[in-house]
Amino acid sequence: MRLIAPFAKRLARLALVLICVALVSYGLMMASPIDPVDAYLGPQMAQVSPEQRTLIAQRWGFDESAAVQFGHWLRQLVSGDLGWSHVYNQPVSEVIGQRFQRSIALLGSAWLISALVGFSLGVVAGAKEGSKLDKIISTYAFMTASTPAFWLAIIAVLLFSVTLGWTPTCCAGPAGALNHEVSLATRLHHLLLPLATLALLGIANITLHTRTRMLELMRSDVATHAFAQGASRTDVAWRHGLRHASLPAITLAFASLGELFGGSILIEQVFAYPGLGQATVAAGLRSDVPLLLGIALFTALFVSVGNMIADSLYGVIDPRIQPGGL
């Protein structure tokens, strides 16, 4: 019971967050000036008569009021149906499923690399403040932290794909090839550049925060006491530093899941990588309400679960933090 109650509380809060996200995104879509029928028809707009337009609108339920439409969507959601995406002419759940598979390869590995490398670099830099290694790492971190993601992506494409020709310029596989024909090596080859760009940017943030926590620790009473016991700086960094610095690193890594989604939208646009980010842009520009709501809900769920994991990890690392509190 003691374990279930906080868990149920968190689930209830998660449901509340998801409803709020759905409401806000729905409101934003309603306020959007793009007409879904026009967006669907595209250049063929001129060839369609007003009667046909009304027919399409009726078929999609656009003739009803916004509240009724939202009610429809919510009822469907409860029965497990996310709706139909008119941009991809597929059920929304299928679109998200397919796109997410590609995105998770990109996002997941970028996240893992930036967390692990960022943390290690931060610990190394913070352990020996002012050393040559610290200066190199901090300079790198400050520079990449202030670099816009899309700009770095464009430079990377120009350098590695266009000038050097090492990596493909776009997409998740060769143009025209069917999904099941693409080998794993080719997939990885296509993943390389977007992944490197995304990871490079993620590393900086975690490095800087870890380094700051390490500097604080190395000046603390704990470190002075350890030095009094004859410990070297490496010893203090290894035994005390890893524990202390992992708290901000974990917070940041899980909180940055949302940022990573945002970053991936830009990166996927630049590299024309057919992931969830690209689908989001398409859904927004062509007023595909069910798909956009589905993606918004899915992203919110993903980020919230990430934060829940971070919350429960705190208790494991710092005994002063009670898991399940509040």
Added chain:
Amino acid sequence: MLTIDQLSLQLPLYTSWWKRDWATCLDKFSLTVSPGEVHAVVGASGAGKSLLAYAIMGLLPAPARLNGQLYYQEKPLNASRQRQLRGQELALIPQSLSALDPLVRTQRQVAWAAQRAGQASAHAWHASQQALDHYQLDARAQQAYAHELSGGMARRVLTAMAHVSQAKLVIADEPSVGLDPHQRQRVLNALRELADQGKSVILITHDLRHALPIADRVTIMRDGKRVETAPACAFQGSGASLTNAYSQALWLALPDNAFATAGMSRREQEVNVA
């Protein structure tokens, strides 16, 4: 064991943005500590007691200016020798309880101290348990985190960390502050016991009354200068065998001696009021 000869310490002080002055924290301070002795260093806050401890351990911040000589076992104690002896021969019981890592269980921290003193890890684990048992910390306290310990228990953990290193010179910085009489007695007795084993203990405190029963000699410190070094037995009666007016006044001002200020000169009284 340890000889401090005319030690002066200056720390930088910025009076304005660009102007740097040097604040004198220790002024030609001399002290000798012999094996088996508890040497109490007594002084008011800001007298430079803790800085003295850091100077002996070699833990002062980089911009410090240090003059004078330190000798440990008849050989000069310079920075490289301090680094080598720290944790092995020299141990510090820090003033602040925040010196315990809040994220690490008690016994593991004591075992680390043993490892840093050069013991193999299996032996260090065993030694840490023995040391904690010795200071009457039960199995629950050994597996506890710092925030779960009482002040007295945390002090005893810090003492156990100094004890486990088998250092020959132990510097205890205000070990009895904030403890109830029972706990204070326990911590002070532990220090006396270390001295009885042939080690040297420097007991830094502002609490003359409670230092006296366990101390062999007492050095009174004021504004970074040594006022007087006297055997503990000189602090009795009217303090007639004390040679310095300040230490006499300090002794007579204790509650047991009726807060007397008679022996104090007019200037001293003004200083105290201020």
